[in-house]
């Protein structure tokens with residue numbers, strides 16, 4: 494018989510027992526306007542205006558004309574890689590970070606080159622290493638803000654330094670803000686606010702903002718010096734026009750789905766807080782979480798190994814992500830989701846704690 498496993502990696506919000514407003518979610522799809530096909534390569538204007546309103550709620554000015562809708566954040570990345578890179582060009586990606594980029598870049602024939610974030614009472618960009626990593630074929634820098642899985646945001650001073658570097662070296666900056674609304678210790682400021690000295694793309698979508706990954710709605714918003722921005726948008730429009738991948742019902746529903754985000758975000762925030770409190774009380778070592786849906790835990794050094802996650806499944810029946818999956822440097826780091834049901838989270842964390850305790854020698 495198979496053993497019962499406790500899965501601490503569940504991060505699909507539709508599988509976590511949240512209470513969705515089914516009428517609002519499904520009602521959004523029955524707009525009679527969906528019966529006609531009148532595509533706009535950038536996305537239907539009312540949907541882009543809703544995206545601009547979302548940024549206005551974050552004190553950022555986004556022009557709907559500078560926004561392009563995509564079927565996911567992942568597709569937005571792919572459009573940007575195609576816009577910015579020829580085959581073999583390089584994009585620098587902060588590490589640790591979200592591992593999906595590797596596959597996306599491979600598919601678009603783009604080379605990813607990691608640059609390190611270092612941990613010292615918080616996470617920081619290693620600017621010396623970043624600058625050393627910029628080569629003749631580097632076209633862009635990618636940053637996840639707040640980051641997944643460390644949950645840290647990039648502070649104001651770092652942002653200024655990064656944008657100045659991009660402007661000086663003629664690089665585009667791609668900022669993934671899918672977790673922007675999930676600040677734990679306080680609100681997180683969007684890179685869409687303030688001034689924009691370099692060509693910059695902020696990507697996000699409904700997977701996290703409205704916890705609706707199945708609806709396949711994302712976007713990119715473009716910022717920067719006027720001429721560069723205009724040229725980028727004109728070329729992006731050609732890429733988007735080639736696929737016209739957004740379907741009409743989802744675009745027409747976007748304003749309603751975005752408008753309903755607060756209720757689901759409130760539930761997710763409460764779940765994250767409850768699970769963080771379980772974690773704190775358990776005494777399992779973890780890094781502080783500023784934002785996001787995940788936490789980095791540390792098992793004792795002498796229990797860390799290259800196959801730690803596999804060992805945990807075998808010996809403790811607990812499923813976690815190995816830190817190495819996200820490029821976390823230490824072999825005793827693991828990553829857990831904070832949005833899974835709290836009853837399971839409690840059992841999983843308690844089991845982990847027992848597994849971490851020193852074993853009696855017999």
Ligand SMILES: Cc1ncc(COP(=O)(O)O)c(C=O)c1O
Nearest residue numbers: 565566567591641671698700711
């Ligand atoms: C940082 C980050 N960016 C993008 C995505 C993917 O989002 P989408 O479903 O919009 O492609 C994820 C999914 O977990 C993510 O963690």
